[in-house]
Amino acid sequence: MKEKELFVDFKPQQLVLYVEKEDGSYGQVVSGSYLAKNYLDDYFDKVKKWDKSLKEQLKKGEISPVYYYLIMQEFGEKDLASRVGISLRKLRKHFKMEHYIKMRLSLLKRYADAFDVPVASMVHFLVIGKKAAKHLTIENLDSQNPYFTITKIESGK
Amino acid sequence: MKEIDFKHKMAAHCETGTVQALLNHNGLDISEAMVFGIASGIFFGYFESRNFPFPTFIVRNKPGSIRTNISKRLGVKWETKKFRNPAAGEAALDELIMKKIPTAAQVDFYYMEYMPEWIRVHINVHFVNVIGLNESRYLLSDSYHPEKALLEKETFTKARFVGGHMAPKGFIFYPVHIPENIDFEKAIRKGIKKAAHDMIRLPVPFIGVKGIRKFAKKVTGWPEKARDIDHLSHEIMKINVLLEDQGTGGAGFRFLYATFLQQASQKLNDPQLETMSKRMMEIGDHWRNISYFAAKIGKNRDLGKERLNELSAMIFDMADREEAFFSDLYKMVK
Numbered sequence: 001m002k003e004k005e006l007f008v009d010f011k012p013q014q015l016v017l018y019v020e021k022e023d024g025s026y027g028q029v030v031s032g033s034y035l036a037k038n039y040l041d042d043y044f045d046k047v048k049k050w051d052k053s054l055k056e057q058l059k060k061g062e063i064s065p066v067y068y069y070l071i072m073q074e075f076g077e078k079d080l081a082s083r084v085g086i087s088l089r090k091l092r093k094h095f096k097m098e099h100y101i102k103m104r105l106s107l108l109k110r111y112a113d114a115f116d117v118p119v120a121s122m123v124h125f126l127v128i129g130k131k132a133a134k135h136l137t138i139e140n141l142d143s144q145n146p147y148f149t150i151t152k153i154e155s156g157k
Numbered sequence: 158m159k160e161i162d163f164k165h166k167m168a169a170h171c172e173t174g175t176v177q178a179l180l181n182h183n184g185l186d187i188s189e190a191m192v193f194g195i196a197s198g199i200f201f202g203y204f205e206s207r208n209f210p211f212p213t214f215i216v217r218n219k220p221g222s223i224r225t226n227i228s229k230r231l232g233v234k235w236e237t238k239k240f241r242n243p244a245a246g247e248a249a250l251d252e253l254i255m256k257k258i259p260t261a262a263q264v265d266f267y268y269m270e271y272m273p274e275w276i277r278v279h280i281n282v283h284f285v286n287v288i289g290l291n292e293s294r295y296l297l298s299d300s301y302h303p304e305k306a307l308l309e310k311e312t313f314t315k316a317r318f319v320g321g322h323m324a325p326k327g328f329i330f331y332p333v334h335i336p337e338n339i340d341f342e343k344a345i346r347k348g349i350k351k352a353a354h355d356m357i358r359l360p361v362p363f364i365g366v367k368g369i370r371k372f373a374k375k376v377t378g379w380p381e382k383a384r385d386i387d388h389l390s391h392e393i394m395k396i397n398v399l400l401e402d403q404g405t406g407g408a409g410f411r412f413l414y415a416t417f418l419q420q421a422s423q424k425l426n427d428p429q430l431e432t433m434s435k436r437m438m439e440i441g442d443h444w445r446n447i448s449y450f451a452a453k454i455g456k457n458r459d460l461g462k463e464r465l466n467e468l469s470a471m472i473f474d475m476a477d478r479e480e481a482f483f484s485d486l487y488k489m490v491k
Contacts, residue, residue: 001442006407013273014303015402016169018190018412020438026416028189028406030167030303035397035452036275042456043275043394046387070210073267075279076322078207083321088207114319116267 003029010037055125064100065122066091069115083114109147120149158296160289161257165298165305169406169413172223173198174300175261175284180233182259185335194417195344196226197352199410201479203363203372208322211382211392214372214399216409218355220282220323224330230344234334239326243318246327247310253331254290259298261286263325268316269299271306276402281323301404345421346490353487357480366480373472377465386458394455397448408448411441433486440478447471
């Protein structure tokens with residue numbers, strides 16, 4: 001494909017593409033992502049919808065936080081089971097609250113590590129209103145106790 | 158910050174870019190396209206596995222094979238290390254950087270926090286070069302990022318030691334020997350032969366052109382596997398991501414391979430390879446059309462049977478084109 005047909009002006013996501021240059025030689029050009037430039041809003045809309053729908057299901061107790069993060073972070077089931085160090089069968093049980101609530105804290109921590117979230121986020125979501133978010137900074141502080149999360153909320157952003 | 162004098166540049170693909178940069182740093186002048194072609198990087202495989210959240214396909218050879226094939230064909234020797242203990246892995250990497258040895262590391266891409274959030278997915282086969290450090294951070298040369306990038310050591314070590322499918326296990330590598338006289342003609346012909354063989358001759362139903370046909374056949378059944386229309390739209394649009402945005406150089410590595418064939422033609426003074434290079438560029442254009450089409454129907458949620466059949470027909474057509482192409486290429490180097 002010719003250079004001018006392929007080039008996209010989109011700074012937030014740059015990538016290297018190989019193109020046919022004007023002199024007929026093939027080589028690199030750094031371009032923006034076509035998909036990100038044209039379809040990123042659609043992607044964020046979908047993510048927002050999934051987040052809302054899964055949180056509704058969570059509130060009703062129809063799914064567990066393990067299932068929520070599995071979908072939101074697009075994990076393969078077998079990959080996640082391997083990261084947590086459990087069988088696929090056990091992982092699937094943990095998609096339901098009736099089994100999730102019987103989990104040991106140490107296993108919950110392994111899930112939190114795989115999802116790269118504080119262990120508290122496996123039982124608790126912090127929701128900040130749009131207006132308030134403009135004025136707040138939220139930070140998870142380091143703690144020597146990995147089973148204990150300190151969340152610092154400050155005003156005056 | 159202890160920083161190694163290392164030329165950072167973007168590349169289409171993380172593994173070829175990382176290997177090329179290390180070879181360049183150690184005195185071997187070689188392009189990314191040449192690394193890719195000699196290492197038989199071009200490929201196709203269709204997978205329905207629980208390791209992935211949805212059916213997917215790959216358009217390059219197995220992660221790690223770029224390095225090993227370069228070793229086989231150019232005689233480059235690599236020092237490689239894996240670790241069980243993250244602290245030992247971190248200490249070994251730090252020691253190499255302190256000795257001014259740029260070192261490639263395998264990581265889970267999700268943790269590369271300097272990349273845009275919408276492309277950061279859990280995939281354990283991302284490669285970056287580590288080129289500096291201080292007490293709390295590493296300086297990285299990541300082929301996907303326009304500039305050198307800083308990342309917290311804790312985050313980087315986590316990315317090196319996550320478990321799961323193709324877990325990195327702290328894997329690092331760097332070249333320790335590059336031969337002075339390399340027989341490029343032999344390396345190029347071997348690289349082409351292996352790639353063409355794998356595309357048309359492997360007796361596996363989901364690999365090579367058979368894999369493209371499997372993809373074409375199965376994509377019409379994706380609606381039954383999706384949670385809802387938005388999920389189906391997301392997965393169809395990911396066809397574009399996998400072909401264009403996930404480090405392929407465009408059209409699922411086909412443009413990169415066309416560039417390799419052109420460079421090979423010049424190096425070996427073989428006009429037949431130039432003709433094949435043009436054919437591969439045209440094949441790439443057709444894959445690119447599939448990318449655009451997938452993005453469009455996904456965005457419009459125009460995902461009825463008729464439209465997916467249309468997509469399937471376009472992919473079947475690619476299988477025919479690539480079968481003819483790689484059969485001819487195989488005959489040329491056999």
